[in-house]
Amino acid sequence: xxxxxxxxxxxxxxxxxxxxxxxxxxxxxxxxxxxxxxxxxxxxxxxxxxxxxxxxxxxxxxxxxxxxxxxxxxxxxxxxxxxxxxxxxxxxxxxxxxxxxxxxxxxxxxxxxxxxxxxxxxxxxxxxxxxxxxxxxxxxxxxxxxxxxxxxxxxxxxxxxxxxxxxxxxxxxxxxxxxxxxxxxxxxxxxxxxxxxxxxxxxxxxxxxxxxxxxxxxxxxxxxxxxxxxxxxxxxxxxxxxxxxxxxxxxxxxxxxxxxxxxxxxxxxxxxxxxxxxxxxxxxxxxxxxxxxxxxxxxxxxxxxxxxxxxxxxxxxxxxxxxxxxxxxxxxxxxxxxxxxxxxxxxxxxxxxxxxxxxxxxxxxxxxxxxxxxxxxxxxxxxxxxxxxxxxxxxxxxxxxxxxxxxxxxxxxxxxxxxxxxxxxxxxxxxxxxxxxxxxxxxxxxxxxxxxxxxxxxxxxxxxxxxxxxxxxxxxxxxxxxxxxxxxxxxxxxxxxxxxxxxxxxxxxxxxxxxxxxxxxx
Numbered sequence: 001x002x003x004x005x006x007x008x009x010x011x012x013x014x015x016x017x018x019x020x021x022x023x024x025x026x027x028x029x030x031x032x033x034x035x036x037x038x039x040x041x042x043x044x045x046x047x048x049x050x051x052x053x054x055x056x057x058x059x060x061x062x063x064x065x066x067x068x069x070x071x072x073x074x075x076x077x078x079x080x081x082x083x084x085x086x087x088x089x090x091x092x093x094x095x096x097x098x099x100x101x102x103x104x105x106x107x108x109x110x111x112x113x114x115x116x117x118x119x120x121x122x123x124x125x126x127x128x129x130x131x132x133x134x135x136x137x138x139x140x141x142x143x144x145x146x147x148x149x150x151x152x153x154x155x156x157x158x159x160x161x162x163x164x165x166x167x168x169x170x171x172x173x174x175x176x177x178x179x180x181x182x183x184x185x186x187x188x189x190x191x192x193x194x195x196x197x198x199x200x201x202x203x204x205x206x207x208x209x210x211x212x213x214x215x216x217x218x219x220x221x222x223x224x225x226x227x228x229x230x231x232x233x234x235x236x237x238x239x240x241x242x243x244x245x246x247x248x249x250x251x252x253x254x255x256x257x258x259x260x261x262x263x264x265x266x267x268x269x270x271x272x273x274x275x276x277x278x279x280x281x282x283x284x285x286x287x288x289x290x291x292x293x294x295x296x297x298x299x300x301x302x303x304x305x306x307x308x309x310x311x312x313x314x315x316x317x318x319x320x321x322x323x324x325x326x327x328x329x330x331x332x333x334x335x336x337x338x339x340x341x342x343x344x345x346x347x348x349x350x351x352x353x354x355x356x357x358x359x360x361x362x363x364x365x366x367x368x369x370x371x372x373x374x375x376x377x378x379x380x381x382x383x384x385x386x387x388x389x390x391x392x393x394x395x396x397x398x399x400x401x402x403x404x405x406x407x408x409x410x411x412x413x414x415x416x417x418x419x420x421x422x423x424x425x426x427x428x429x430x431x432x433x434x435x436x437x438x439x440x441x442x443x444x445x446x447x448x449x450x451x452x453x454x455x456x457x458x459x460x461x462x463x464x465x466x467x468x469x470x471x472x473x474x475x476x477x478x479x480x481x482x483x484x485x486x487x488x489x490x491x492x493x494x495x496x497x498x499x500x501x502x503x504x505x506x507x508x509x510x511x512x513x514x515x516x517x518x519x520x521x522x
Contacts, residue, residue, distance in 0.1 A: 002161050002186045003193060003227060004042075004079050010230040011039035014204075021234040021251060022068045025243045033068050035230065038075075040154040045076025048152035052130050054107055056081035056159065059169060061100055061108040061128070062215070063087045063118070066237050069134045069145065070214050073109045078167040078186075081159040082106075085169045086215035088179070089113070090500060093120045095179070099171050100125050102181050102380065107132065115139055163187040169379055170217055172319050181379040184217075188322040189224065191346060191372035192217075195325035196225030198345040200255060200287060200313065206231040207284075209253040211239060211262070213500045217323030218292045222257050222315075241269040249280040255287045259502030260299065263290065264441060267302055268465065277306075287331070291315035291324050293503045294410060294428045297337045298436035304334075316340045316410060320394055322373035327408050339407035340400070347371040351402050356390065359401075364411055364424075367400040368393045399426065416506060418447035418455050423485045425457050430488060433481045434459055434474065439467040444496040444504040445488060448514060459488035460509060462495050469493070 001009075010019065015036035022031040033041075054060060060077045062084050064070045077084040085103045087096060096117060100108075104127045110118055112135040119139060122128075131142040138144050161167075167186050171179035196202065202225040210233050212219035226233045234251045236243060239262060247253055258266075269275035288303070288310050295314050304312060311331050317324035326349065327341035343349045350358055351365040359365035374394045377385040388395050399417060400410045411426040418425040427445035434443045442462040447455035463469045471491045478487040492513065497505040 001190060002163070003189045003224060004075060004161065004186075006193065006227050007035075007039050007042065007075055008156070010035040010227070014230050017230070018232055020068050020071065021232070022237065023234060023243075023247055023251075024237050025246060026238055031068060038068075038072065041072045041149055042075035042079060043154050043156055044149045044152040045072060046079035046157045046159075047155075048148045049076060049080050049082070049107065049130075050157055050159075051152070052107065054080050054082050054130075057166065058082040058107075059085050059103040059105040061085045061087060061096075061103065061105045061110070063089070063091075063096065063108065063114050064111040064134055065089055065113055066210070066214050066235050067111075067134075068235065069111075070235075072149075073134070073145075074214075074220075077109070078161075079157055079159065081161060081165065083166050083169045083183070085171075087171065088215055088500065089213060091117075093117045097121045097124055099179065099181070100128065103169055106130070109134060109145070111135060161186055163190070164376075166376060170319050180384070181381075182319050183376045183379045184322055185376050188373050188375065189221075192221040192322045192325060193224035193228040195345050195347070195373070196222055197228050199315065199325065199328045199330065200225055200289065201331070202226060202229045202231055202255070204229050204231055206254045207252055208233040209236055209244070209247050209251070209256040210234065211236050211244070212257065212259060212292070212502075216292075216500070217319045218317065219257065221317075221323035221325070222289075241266040241275045245275065245277075245280045245282065248282055248285050252284045254284055255289070256285065257289055257291070259292055260290065260295065261442070261498060261502055263288075263299060263303055267299075267306060268441070270306060272465070282310075285310050287311045287313065289313040289315060291317065294431070295340075296432050296435045298432065300337045312337075314339075314341055316408075317373075318396055318398075320375045320388065320396070321369055321371070322375065325373060326369040326371070326396075327410075333407075336407050338409065339403075340410040341408060342406050343408075344371075347373070349402075349408060350393070351400055351408070361404050362401055364399055364401045364426075367396045367398045367408065367410070369396060370394065416446070418445075418457055420447075420450070420455050420457065420485060421453040425486050427457070430457055430459065430478075430482065430486055433478065434461065434488075436481075437469075437474070437477050439464050439469045439473070441465070442496040442498075444506065444509055446506055446509050446513070448490050450489075456489040457486065458490040458492065458513065460492045460494050460496055460513070463493065 019035040107130040109132045133142040134145040168184040314329040315324035316327035325344045329341040348370040441464045448458035450456045
């Protein structure tokens with residue numbers, strides 16, 4: 001069953017039940033939509049796009065902030081047989097042009113936040129014939145989203161969709177250079193929905209508080225777990241500890257997916273007395289889960305001390321595997337918080353050496369995964385695709401080890417490993433140690449060139465608010481926790497750059513502190 005049919009089925013089974021809620025706390029705006037209306041509006045947009053010549057394997061740029069309209073547009077696009085091309089809301093005009101040129105998009109649906117960026121390059125986007133503006137007063141030669149929908153019929157378009165058909169062209173978040181275009185199929189999306197529902201025991205009565213950006217595979221694929229069971233979701237468009245608690249309290253949220261910085265912010269606000277749990281009824285909150293980056297075990301333990309009655313889970317995934325699910329800690333394995341998880345539902349995993357041979361238990365190698373979530377290809381890059389997918393196995397580029405019980409521990413990205421004097425240093429291990437210091441808010445570790453050793457570990461550290469922290473304190477702390485060769489030889493106090501999905505942007509760090517600019521060419 002494709003995700004488009006999941007939506008249609010929910011409209012038949014739960015026509016008058018609320019499917020989505022959208023919250024803008026600062027403006028006191030709350031919107032909601034039923035499954036029936038959601039389905040009909042997606043059909044209307046599909047019919048409108050088809051009337052404008054959008055069809056099978058065409059591409060439609062999807063550039064919007066999180067909203068109900070975002071999901072309506074997504075389903076409307078893929079119901080035509082076209083590929084949705086969701087873009088990062090931080091992309092500059094040149095980034096947008098880079099992606100549009102690769103996709104050779106026929107149309108674009110955009111929100112008002114992006115009008116200036118798009119107008120600046122519009123004359124350089126010759127393949128885009130139609131622009132649909134998701135707000136009032138569209139710029140010249142752009143169509144109004146609501147007018148387009150209201151004027152189109154609501155019956156299904158009737159395009160036959162096969163499981164192997166492409167439906168989404170996703171550009172990676174760019175933490176390892178320029179974004180890589182990843183083609184995902186309807187089969188991939190179904191796999192994500194099934195896996196998510198299984199891992200987090202999603203039920204029809206759940207209300208998923210959806211916060212991270214929808215353009216990324218992580219957040220949307222977590223929501224697919226709600227879609228497959230017809231569960232409600234609340235889209236929170238503003239992020240703060242208070243807004244998250246308020247959404248759980250007022251909307252009776254049961255499941256919340258948080259990124260590491262947001263968990264840090266919540267715990268810090270509670271410690272400072274700015275946020276009080278007793279001011280909210282959080283008894284409905286059954287599960288908090290994290291992913292999208294390495295999860296510091298010390299942070300999870302701190303969370304569990306503060307929220308002992310809320311279940312916790314860690315999910316690991318990557319865009320090339322249709323987001324989260326390859327590994328999952330599972331709710332019953334709270335004694336293994338240091339692990340990234342075990343093999344996910346409907347997935348296979350192995351740890352291999354450079355020749356593709358399995359490494360012994362406990363040894364570090366590259367994590368490879370196999371399952372229905374493995375992407376179709378890197379679009380228009382057969383060489384990179386062949387390097388990454390071999391005999392059906394996706395080579396993730398993540399270095400990991402597996403214990404005798406099958407738990408996998410991600411130690412770092414293959415390209416981020418620091419080699420100092422012939423010894424390997426995995427930055428994530430060093431980051432986890434430093435982050436456990438009570439005065440540290442965030443940390444990122446990169447390799448810094450050194451004439452004698454080749455590279456040394458350089459730690460960029462952000463202090464907790466109103467805290468003083470010295471290099472000597474960090475050195476003394478690391479002496480107790482790390483062998484000598486793993487200790488950072490250079491310490492910089494500064495903010496740690498992260499993308500909207502919470503990942504540390506190490507190319508930006510290397511460019512800022514070393515002067516190395518990295519890129520990926522299609």
